[in-house]
């Protein structure tokens with residue numbers, strides 16, 4: 252039940268956001284976060300954005316993996 | 322799909338498994354790790370990871386919110402649904418969970434108004450659309466879900482909605498982990514900590530585990546590569562024999578301090594109390610009830626119902642499975658008499674239940 256996925260922010264208006272994943276768009280409530288900008292990724296759970304996804308950290312984890320691949 | 326597919330690379334997963342198995346072999350002693358999140362249970366079962374590390378056992382803990390919700394809660398929800406003026410709104414997983422003598426699905430078939438929603442906000446909409454009815458949302462879930470319900474209650478207050486109520490069965494994960502560590506039947510060498518619960522609460526609330534119990538924790542994401550890496554990090558901590566710690570594998574979502582805004586909204590609306598967990602029993606300070614300030618949204622304080630006496634199904638060992646003492650194949654009814662189509666216990670009903678995950682993926 253704690254399933255949540257990273258979705259890209261397309262639009263924000265006060266506490267309302269429009270997010271997208273794989274071409275599917277969905278309205279989410281942004282009231283649990285501050286200062287989210289268009290183009291950022293948020294983790295979405297049960298109709299709410301629950302956290303901003305940190306692209307820097309994501310890239311770091313991926314780069315550790317890529318090194319292992321080499 | 323960005324930030325999903327990159328974390329599914331099978332070549333890398335194999336490398337991690339190989340490296341980890343080498344460590345395990347050199348260590349020589351078998352290790353038991355526990356995941357305390359239903360989403361991890363499913364991810365591990367589906368990816369086959371449970372069988373690929375050895376000698377290592379992956380136990381599933383009390384991480385499925387629907388599964389740990391006790392019969393009494395279901396019975397009360399069913400009693401509410403029988404009131405003419407009530408509409409029950411709930412996450413879909415709750416529909417087929419058996420109570421003592423009925424289920425919400427059965428009540429709906431009998432004509433009660435029970436509606437499945439995707440979000441607590443949808444329940445709020447049902448309340449706006451039905452001013453003549455009392456709309457009760459079944460608030461079930463851990464720290465991932467609770468802030469979404471808390472914020473929904475705040476919105477109801479702002480709109481001065483008089484017919485929206487929450488029946489809170491919300492629970493907190495760290496106290497349940499502590500209860501397992503205090504249980505002499507349970508033996509755990511490391512915890513795979515839940516990624517999205519921790520997205521909200523951060524890593525601090527787990528720190529008592531390495532400090533007091535000398536057991537490592539790794540907060541892990543949900544893609545197969547995340548889970549494999551999380552297991553590798555735990556094994557590394559165990560075999561290197563240094564002071565264990567809480568590590569964050571899922572750094573793209575989890576910060577040490579968590580989501581402070583979400584936590585403060587949760588604390589504003591709810592107050593911490595003891596709570597009853599299926600299989601584990603009553604755990605102090607592990608549940609959330611609606612606090613004084615928001616009491617008019619609390620179904621328990623505002624709508625009285627008679628609840629039938631609780632009956633447990635004696636053959637179901639769901640409780641032992643939730644504590645990681647037994648596995649689904651240990652149950653006499655598993656696959657014979659208990660299936661996802663004809664579930665006997667909660668662990669077979671919820672898609673995140675350990676029995677359902679084993680049934681589907683670990684034949």
Ligand code: SF4
Nearest residue numbers: 637639652659666676
């Ligand atoms: S298989 Fe069914 S009866 Fe057995 S423990 Fe799981 S849910 Fe209960």
